[in-house]
Amino acid sequence: MICFFTSSTMVPDTLNLNPANGFIHRLHLAVPYPCRALYVCSDPDDWEKTDLYAAGTAEAMERAGFAFTEFEVLDGRNAEDAAALIQSAQFIILAGGHVPTQNAFFQSIGLRQLLRRFDGVLMGISAGSMNSADTVYAHPELEGEAVDPDYERFLPGLGLTEVNIIPHYNTLSGETLDGLDLFDDIAIPDSNGNVFFVLPDGSYILSDDGRQTLYGEAYVIADGQMERLSEDGDELSLEDRAKT
Secondary structure, eight states: OEEEEESOOBOTTSSSBOOGGGHHHHHHHHSOSSEEEEEEOSOTTOHHHHHHHHHHHHHHHHHTTOOEEEEEEESTTSGGGHHHHHHHOSEEEEOOSOHHHHHHHHHHTTHHHHGGGOOSEEEEETHHHHTTBSEEEOOOOSTTSTTOTTOOSEEEOOOSBSOEEEOOHHHHTTOEETTEEIIIIIIHHHTTTOEEEEOOTTOEEEEETTEEEEESOEEEEETTEEEEEEOTTOEEEHHHHHHO
């Protein structure tokens, strides 16, 4: 399986794929032409939003030169068909959205087990990238979650990577939730004993044949400290970094 773990795939306020850091080029090298695609939702019950975002993703990819023999959606309407849909897909897209809601849906359909037999290309977008981790860091994002003692910040994920991603640094930096700074008061304290990779939109991690490569600007949060890891245009092997 080849995996692209992204923060966002789009140029802001457009229906165009973001070419930054060679993203479209590398996606073309991996995704068959044409292909059978499957868009996996973040909220199984919000059919209108799922259909809207699925259609937008398909349009953006077609504009960028991709082609589909099928572009199907997996959500609550056809969850019982999950195994067959995944088996027939060549390219799977994990949508963005609310991490715990998507995580619960993934667990309900046994997606972790179903993906063990998938040997195509997978692309995570925001929450989809976050839920791809073995153990997911679901940082609070909705009002009340940051101060809720029962909110679970670590969840079982799909096991496609050991990397924990925090997306959208370009928009989340400096933002607050429940009166707490998202990074200084939430993510950085949560990093004690953990490592989080923080990606602005336009950066991504490519996992191919057991190697994970970071493309673009990124930051790392570990053991209560945050530092810049790379610049826009950079290419960094996460395996080589782990050895240093």
